[in-house]
Amino acid sequence: MRAIVVGAGPGGATAALQLARAGAQVWLAERSAWPREKTCGDGVSPLGVREGNALSMHFEGRLRLESALVSTPHERSFRGGWPRATPWGTTIERRTFDAQIVDAAVAAGAEFLPETQVRAVESEARGVTAVLESHGTQRSLRADVAVIGEGATGSLASKLGFAPYRSRLVAIRGYVDAAAPLVPEYGLFYDKIVTPGYGWVFPMDARRANVGICVDERTLARRGGNLRGLLDRWLAESRFARELLGESPRLDGVKGGIIPTGRARTKPRIFLVGDAAGVADPFTAEGIYQAIHSARLAASALAESKDLAEAATRYERHAALFDRNEGAARWLRATFGPSIEICANRAEKNPSFGDYLNTAVFFSKNSMSSFVLGLLRNW
Ligand SMILES: Cc1cc2nc3c(=O)[nH]c(=O)nc-3n(C[C@H](O)[C@H](O)[C@H](O)COP(=O)(O)OP(=O)(O)OC[C@H]3O[C@@H](n4cnc5c(N)ncnc54)[C@H](O)[C@@H]3O)c2cc1C
Structure with missing residues (x-):
């Protein structure tokens, strides 16, 4: 052929x-x-690392991201990892x-x-x-x-x-030197200003991060239609972004795209x-x-x-x-605000539930019913 x-x-x-x-x-x-x-956000999820391993790619020496810090529109947060048998995620230019x-x-x-x-x-x-x-x-x-x-x-x-x-999502990213050393984990911040989209902080090394926001086109239109402006607002208003990156982070390489x-x-x-x-x-x-x-x-x-x-x-x-x-995405968008608050509440009391949520986000992408069943089993 x-x-x-x-x-x-x-x-x-x-x-x-x-x-x-x-x-x-x-x-x-x-x-x-x-x-x-x-x-790109340069984030290669554990699934991406698994696919890469199957292609014999080399990830040795890369930052190992073994957990994610997730925040909610009401500024709750939880941290979760994923099962030990699965690979870690990473970031790569x-x-x-x-x-x-x-x-x-x-x-x-x-x-x-x-x-x-x-x-x-x-x-x-x-x-x-x-x-x-x-x-x-x-x-x-x-x-x-x-x-x-x-x-x-x-x-x-x-x-x-x-x-x-x-449908189309839009996203914009930039690189920044963080205010303090970064924990090697994904930061996914569902702040009010971007939800049901999110802002991210993905460490590239101990000090440098790829940061950005991702929203669907309708949310962007409702927030004024200016993606760069929305990124700047998120950086200024998000408690989590400010804590990690400082008050007025200086971004370089800012570029957007559609997904x-x-x-x-x-x-x-x-x-x-x-x-x-x-x-x-x-x-x-x-x-x-x-x-x-x-x-x-x-x-x-x-x-x-x-x-x-x-x-x-x-x-x-x-x-x-x-x-x-x-x-699944339509369902998540419609129910995300209240459901992430309920889940974060639960994860605050039971860290292994936080682990389940992260595992579900990164691994059970293809079946909403297994996601819901897992939620019930781990509640
Ligand atoms: C801001 C932003 C952040 C993102 N963050 C992440 C993230 O953190 N993690 C993640 O997994 N995904 C992320 N994505 C999505 C991810 O970047 C894409 O889904 C992924 O790159 C798709 O790969 P691809 O091979 O289909 O296309 P691409 O990576 O876009 O590659 C397409 C290639 O085709 C070439 N090409 C186009 N037309 C022609 C032509 N006519 N002839 C020859 N060559 C051509 C282009 O030059 C390009 O090299 C992000 C996207 C954006 C915009």
């Missing part, structure tokens, strides 16, 4: 790696000079993280084409044709299948007739993965683990099916787990 893969983020690079490992001839086209920066997967794909035999923009992909009965442009020169490439991991722009997919995403969710994922000979496929978590905006996982599902469907039609059906069926998150 010959595959053209578009985009070298975690989605595209993982697809290239897995397809090359399965014996396919793979071209991985990336429009940026490599390695490139990607606007995306320039380094994404390059590791690309290196593995190249080692597995994929041909990497940096500074190469895919201008168009056409799918015909007998194959796909991709039009590539590099330094002003265009050429065409023929393959059996195209895996599109172009990220949140989703523009090639739109040209191919995929329907728009069902689109909910979309069909296949057309004949075309497979979308990662943000292009809208698989990010529609409540937390976590998308690295989902990009890798969706790419693994697409690649294994392609490698193990008798033909492309069966592969598409198999991928759509397995990737439906990401759609179940959409219903």
Whole structure:
């Protein structure tokens, strides 16, 4: 099989790696000079570390984040870890993280084409044709299948007739030197000003943190529509942000982006993965683990099916787990304010309940019923 893969983020690079490992001839086209920066919170959850381990990535020497401090709109807070058998989470600048997967794909035999923009992909009965442009020169490439991991722009997919995403979150991040040494844990702060979104403080090392906010588009519109302004307000008004970062933290590298969710994922000979496929978590905006996982599902469907039609059906069926998150996110958004207060109340009295909540947030993403059952069992 010959595959053209578009985009070298975690989605595209993982697809290239897995397809090359399965014996396919793979071209991985990336429009940026490599390695490139990607606007992100840089938080790789325990699930992301687990996926990375499965790809033989290296996390040694990284900050180990083994717990999360979570606050509520009424400024309650609880701290929780997760089971010892599961890996820790971490933070990694995306320039380094994404390059590791690309290196593995190249080692597995994929041909990497940096500074190469895919201008168009056409799918015909007998194959796909991709039009590539590099330094002003265009050429065409023929393959059996195209895996599109172009990220949140989703523009090639739109040209191919995929329907728009069902919803979008927006997020903005910056880097800051903290006021005092940071505890190595995720900080997730559901302050009134951003809830049902949240502000985050993710330590990159003992003193430096990636900080930001993530909200859904409607919440942003209700708060005035200015994402940078909302970040500044959160930094000024959040007790937790002020305690960790000081009164007037000086941010550098401030950049925002969108996290689109909910979309069909296949057309004949075309497979979308990662943000292009809208698989990010529609409540937390976590998308690295989902990009890798969706790419693994697409690649294994392609490698193990008798033909492309069966592969598409198999991928759509397995990737439906990401759609179940959409219903869960809607439910969480509607009930979040009161329910997080009740849960925090409970966690204050019973720390192991706090552990359960964090475990649920980071691990049981796909089933609301197991989440609710777990809540009842751990109450
Ligand atoms: C502010 C912010 C904070 C976030 N924080 C986190 C976090 O802490 N943890 C987390 O898990 N997720 C986070 N996310 C989400 C996460 O960044 C994405 O879900 C993830 O990067 C998706 O990976 P991907 O491979 O699908 O796309 P990307 O990582 O966006 O990669 C797509 C690649 O395709 C390339 N490309 C695009 N079009 C073309 C083309 N036509 N031809 C060739 N190349 C092309 C791009 O240059 C890019 O390199 C955050 C997002 C934002 C905006």
